[in-house]
Each structure stands twice: as structure tokens, then as C-alpha cells.
Amino acid sequence: MGKFKPLLRRVQKVSALICLAISFFCGINLTACTSENSSPSGTNYYTPTVSREFLYNYYLLFYHYNDKDKYLGKPEDYVGKLSEEQETALSQKGIPWDYFDLYYMYAQMNDPYTYYLDPAHAVSRIENIYNSDKIFGSGFELDSTLISEKYVIKKVIPSSPADKAGIKVGDEITAIEGIAPTKELIYRRLSTDYEGETITYTIKRDSTTLTIPVVLATFLSPTVELSFKDSIPIIKILEFVQTTSNERGTYGEFMDYLQATQNYKSTVLDLRNNRGGNLNQCVEMTKVLLSKGDTAINIILSDADTINKRQIKNTITAVATDDGFASNRYFVILANGMSASCSETMIAGIVSNKKYPVIGTTTYGKGIGQHIIVTPSYSYVSITDMKTYDKNMVSFHKVGIVPDFVISDNEQALEKAIELAKAKSFIRIAGYGTENTGHFAKAALEPDSMPGFYLLPGEHIQ
Structure with missing residues (x-):
């Protein structure tokens, strides 16, 4: 960190x-x-x-x-x-x-x-x-449940029990506790146990047979996924979190996948259904895609002037001090109506500088940020104290970011993104919305406030 x-x-x-x-x-x-x-x-x-x-x-x-x-x-x-x-x-x-x-x-x-x-x-x-969500288990995924009677590992989550035990992508499970998993039901029963218990896997790796014990435990989930379609990398960011399966958080996961795909000239960045998270994480990730001198974000922050006993407004600007690791790569961005807050901040930071295309539907339109505080009584407080703007001091708040290609079907949107990633030539022409997305009441009457009585938001209490 x-x-x-x-x-x-x-x-x-x-x-x-x-x-x-x-x-x-x-x-x-x-x-x-x-x-x-x-x-x-x-x-x-x-x-x-x-x-x-x-x-x-x-x-x-x-x-x-x-x-x-x-x-x-x-x-x-x-x-x-x-x-x-x-x-x-x-x-x-x-x-x-x-x-x-x-x-x-x-x-x-x-x-x-x-x-x-x-x-x-x-x-x-x-x-x-x-922290990201916690997961219980061994921490690997199979290429499919059963491929021609073979159980082949396609993914190992970093810092999971499987990763710590030494299991690797491509390993074939030939036995669990000495029993061959000839059917899916047998595999699932043999792979299930309580936290702290050990499951011993017999692994075929190339021409070598290994016996690897895995101690089941709870671990932090990853927040970034990498896949490929038609030889184009697709990096999907689920949320922005300070600590995940990677000790550097979502930023660390993102960097690992960018480095793993550094020889590719274009990449699809999937931010659909990403509702935001840690601002520092998404701003640092944005800088990785920008050139030296580009502005990732402008923030107007409500701050305390305790000497004069008043609230003041401070403007904070985050600028890329060097060319980012992927500043020369062409990106196509996938977004939808559930892309909100930090994910919108990242999109705005990228497209206001690089003019990369956005595919999908208009984003949520949350251009405000909150500061989380744990009070002396150990209560939890969230306070809206920030407004976010792009490099041109333009806000997407309440109106969202408009895609260059409006496609609501997920598969069709991905197909279009792959097409544009292959061509590497489209320059963004769309901007921000002009109509209220409807997520903030009476926005047309009071554009800088969010009227509406929220006595006890059920989602926070639950």
C-alpha cells in the first residue's frame, strides 16, 4: 500500500x-x-x-x-x-x-x-x-464440473487455501481423500467439510502426481476478473475495495491483470453493475490508464474550519504525475444503469481524457461521495461531503454517462465492445445525460440537493 x-x-x-x-x-x-x-x-x-x-x-x-x-x-x-x-x-x-x-x-x-x-x-x-466479501472453501474453480471424466482447475483465487497449499491452474484432480471423483455428486460430497478441516487432493500436473492437503478456511473474495473473447482481454471490476484477496485491494488485482495482458493492444473494461466503493482505489486505477498531466478527478469537498467555526469548500484535483502503465492501450468500456459512484468516476476520468468508447446504457448518475466515520460509541455514519467532476469541471450527477452505443442486451453489448476493441479506432462522441435519471427526487427543481424524506432506509438497517 x-x-x-x-x-x-x-x-x-x-x-x-x-x-x-x-x-x-x-x-x-x-x-x-x-x-x-x-x-x-x-x-x-x-x-x-x-x-x-x-x-x-x-x-x-x-x-x-x-x-x-x-x-x-x-x-x-x-x-x-x-x-x-x-x-x-x-x-x-x-x-x-x-x-x-x-x-x-x-x-x-x-x-x-x-x-x-x-x-x-x-x-x-x-x-x-x-474488506471485500468473505468466502468459505478451498478457493479454486473447475474448468467445468466434468470434462470427459476429468476435473481440471481453471482458476485459483489468490491468498485462498488452495493458493497457499500450492494448487495451480491446469492441475487435474484425480482423487479426493484417495477416492476418484467419477461423478459430480461424489466430487461435491468429497469436497465439502467444515472450517479448519483438511481435504487431501491427488493432483496430476504434467507428468507428475502430487498429494496436496488443503485446509478449508474463510478468505476475502477477489473483486476483479479476467477472461478472453476472440483473443481480446476482458477485465471486469466488480467493486472498489481497499483489501481483497490481494493485499493492495482492487488496485492490486487490476494491476496484476494489466501486467498479465501487457502485450495486448486493446482491452474491454467491464464496469457493468459496479456500484462503487473506495474512492482512492478507483482514482489510482484511473491514473494507470491516463497519460502524464491528465486529470483523473476533481472533488469539491465540504470540510471543517474549526477556527472560524464554519464549513468551507475545498477543491481537490488528482493528476497523473507520470504515464500510466496502460496509458498506450486502447480500452472499450462496458457500463449500464447500475454502474454508479466510483465506477462512474473512473469512466468519466478515462473518457474525458482518452475519448474511449462506452457501450451499454446510461449510468446511474451518482456524482457525490460519502465519508464513512466510526463514532466514539462505535456507531457507523455515512455523510455526503463530496461532489465529483471530470477534468473539465463537468458533473454527471443525476444525469449519468451516456454510452456511444446504446445496447441493453449484455451479450450484444459485449459483442460490440469486442468489435470496437479489434478496430481500435472509434473516438467517443457521446457525453453526459441531459435528463434526470430519477434516482434523486425533485432534481429538476433543486439541482444541488436531493429532497425527499428518508426516515429509516431499510437497506442500511438490514
Whole structure:
């Protein structure tokens, strides 16, 4: 990870800033202090006594929520305001009563990506902030379940039990625990066991027979896949995560596959159904495809000025300082309506510089970013504090990225992408959308905000 220079280093300091802000503004009496314009300075106004956790979160929103001037009121606006029906609904979802006001406050921010999870509901989310999904098993895949009575390994997941044991692509399984897997049912039964148990495989590798014990365990899943069609590499990115089966995360997996295909002149980059993830990962991956001096992304960040007790806007620009590893390769990009957030950021960074073609359907249109914070009480907070723009300071937010060739059928889209990758000549002519994708309410009336009441987003609680 030494290669990374975190794009949002200032964002990572937010917890210390907010802790300082709370102690400076409110001392130890834990009563909120705001002025009439919601600025924590000047005349103090009486509010009900609230918890340290409530104040901590109030100032997180005050300093970092993009639209706090429109939606964040005084602390007392959120204390004891829930109706009996709303309190009952929260109770039925297992929300402790002393967190009701916090859920209500975050709901009023009118942004589904700005939300709060109390400690009980945050546990699983906190565990997976930086990691890809966990998989249990041996960590290899067969060329097919059965090929002419042979079980041949076509893929071994890095850092999986099979990889650590020494199993390689091309190995043929001739026996499991000494028994030949003559049928699919026998193979599956012999390959199943509990975590920590050992399965011994007899492997035929070239002219050598090996006995390899594999200890079943849980491991992190990969987030990048490599395949080929008509001699064209297809690199599919599922999400952007800091730690995966590769210790360098999605970036590391991406680089491994780019290096493995470095002799190819063109590649299909598949970002369909990629809903985003870690911003640093996708920006560094974008730079790999750009030339020296190209701008990967511009970010307007809502940040804290605790000296003057106000929110400020900082512009951050990520520029490729050298030619990227694949800067001379021709890419064709596959995208669809579920390509969102970081995947859109990567697409915009590539096509605004390189003009490579995009195939599929208009993307989701999420040109905003969130900062994830674990509070002192071990609650989980997501706050929208960024707006992203391409090299020309143009945003795809709410309108998405329009493909050069609109093809909704996945196989047909791939066929077109392969055709363009072979020709290596098409120059992108499409741009961003002109109509609201419909994922943010009332966008036409209030283009910089996302009105709509989100009391308790079910997907976050579940």
C-alpha cells in the first residue's frame, strides 16, 4: 500500500477535528450551542440536554454535510420530535430508544446516502468497511464440473487455501481423500467439510502426481476478473475495495491483470453493475490508464474550519504525475444503469481524457461521495461531503454517462465492445445525460440537493 498517496488525507482527520469542535464549543455541560443561522458561534441558545454522541454527530453534519445550509437546523429541532408511530417503527426494528433522535436528525438531511447506524446495527458494517466479501472453501474453480471424466482447475483465487497449499491452474484432480471423483455428486460430497478441516487432493500436473492437503478456511473474495473473447482481454471490476484477496485491494488485482495482458493492444473494461466503493482505489486505477498531466478527478469537498467555526469548500484535483502503465492501450468500456459512484468516476476520468468508447446504457448518475466515520460509541455514519467532476469541471450527477452505443442486451453489448476493441479506432462522441435519471427526487427543481424524506432506509438497517 506504500504506493498510495491518499486523495482525501484531510477527510481522514475529521474525527479529531470534530472531537476538538465539541469540546471547544460546548465544553462538558453537553448542551448544544448554536446561533440563529445554525453556526456554533455567538449567542448561545437553550436546548434540551443531549448526549455526547448526539453532539458529535450534529457537528459532523454541520462541518461536512454538503447541503447542511438547506437542511440542518438547530439541535433542538431533532430532540423528542418523533411521533408515537415513528418511535414504534424504530423499536420494532430493534433501535434503542436513546438513539431515536439521532436517526431522526439524519433522516432530515434528505439524502439516502447520509445515514446513521447505532452500535448494535453497525457491527457487521464496520467489520466490512475496508474488506471485500468473505468466502468459505478451498478457493479454486473447475474448468467445468466434468470434462470427459476429468476435473481440471481453471482458476485459483489468490491468498485462498488452495493458493497457499500450492494448487495451480491446469492441475487435474484425480482423487479426493484417495477416492476418484467419477461423478459430480461424489466430487461435491468429497469436497465439502467444515472450517479448519483438511481435504487431501491427488493432483496430476504434467507428468507428475502430487498429494496436496488443503485446509478449508474463510478468505476475502477477489473483486476483479479476467477472461478472453476472440483473443481480446476482458477485465471486469466488480467493486472498489481497499483489501481483497490481494493485499493492495482492487488496485492490486487490476494491476496484476494489466501486467498479465501487457502485450495486448486493446482491452474491454467491464464496469457493468459496479456500484462503487473506495474512492482512492478507483482514482489510482484511473491514473494507470491516463497519460502524464491528465486529470483523473476533481472533488469539491465540504470540510471543517474549526477556527472560524464554519464549513468551507475545498477543491481537490488528482493528476497523473507520470504515464500510466496502460496509458498506450486502447480500452472499450462496458457500463449500464447500475454502474454508479466510483465506477462512474473512473469512466468519466478515462473518457474525458482518452475519448474511449462506452457501450451499454446510461449510468446511474451518482456524482457525490460519502465519508464513512466510526463514532466514539462505535456507531457507523455515512455523510455526503463530496461532489465529483471530470477534468473539465463537468458533473454527471443525476444525469449519468451516456454510452456511444446504446445496447441493453449484455451479450450484444459485449459483442460490440469486442468489435470496437479489434478496430481500435472509434473516438467517443457521446457525453453526459441531459435528463434526470430519477434516482434523486425533485432534481429538476433543486439541482444541488436531493429532497425527499428518508426516515429509516431499510437497506442500511438490514
